[in-house]
Amino acid sequence: MISNLIDGLKAYLEAYRVISRLKLWRFFMIPMLISVVVFLSVVLVSISFSEVIGLYISSFWSWDFGKETINTVSMILGGIILISTGLILFKHLVMILSAPFMGPISKKIEDDFIGVTSQVQVSSPLTLMFRSVKISSRNLFRELLFSIPILLLGIIPFIGFFSLIFLFLMQAYFAGFGNMDYTLERHFSYQKSIQFVKENKGIAIGNGLVFILFLLIPFVGIIFIIPFSVTSATIATVKIINE
DSSP: OHHHHHHHHHHHHHHHHHHHHTTOGGGGHHHHHHHHHHHHHHHHHHHHHHHHHHHHHHTTOOOSTTHHHHHHHHHHHHHHHHHHHHHHHHHHHHHHHHHHHHHHHHHHHHHHHHSSOOSSOOOOHHHHHHHHHHHHHHHHHHHHHHHHHHHHHTTSTTHHHHHHHHHHHHHHHHHHHHHHHHHHTTTSOHHHHHHHHHHTHHHHHHHHHHHHHHTTSTTHHHHHHHHHHHHHHHHHHHHHHHO
C-alpha cells in the first residue's frame, strides 16, 4: 500500500508535463469553471448555516454554568461540521458535473501513455454522468456515515487529533476513488471498479491527499485541482492496469 501511495503522489509530478504536451488545458476549461462555481456555492451555504448549527448544538446545554464556553465550542464544532460536509459535497458534485468532460480527456492521456489509440471507447456523456452519480452516491453515503462518529470523537482531547487525521485520509481516499473512476469506467464494471480501488487504495489515498491539499491554496487551488488530480489519477491507474 505504501508503494502505491507514493506512486499516487509521484503521478502529480508528471501531470503538468502531460497536460502541456497534449494541449489539454482547453479541454479542462469547463470543468475548471464548474469547480469554481460549486466551491463558491458551498462556501456561501456553509457561512450562512454555521451559526445556526452552532446555536442548535449549544441549545442542548441548558445550564448557566459554562454556557459561554459551550457556545464557543459549539460554534467551532458547527464550523468544522460544515467545512467537512462542504468538502465532501464539493468533491462529489464536481466529479458528477465534470464526468462528461473527464472521460474523453482521460482517454487521450491513456492513449498517449500506451502509445496507440485504445480500442476501448469512451461512453456517451449521459452514461458517464450516470456512472459518476452511481459511484459518487455510494461514496457519499459511506463518507458521511463514517464522518459523523469521527467528528464526534474530534471533541475528545488527544483522541480528537488522531480522529481529524483519519478524517483527512478518508476524504483523500474517496477523492482519489472518484478521480480514478474516469479511467476505470472504460475497463471495468461498477463492481469490479470498486474492487480495483480497494486493492489499490494507496493510489486513491495518494491522489486524494494532494487533491485535499489543493483546496488549501486560496482560489488558485480550486481552479487547478481538477486538471492535476484527474491527469495524475489517470497516469497512475493506467500504469497499474497495463502491469
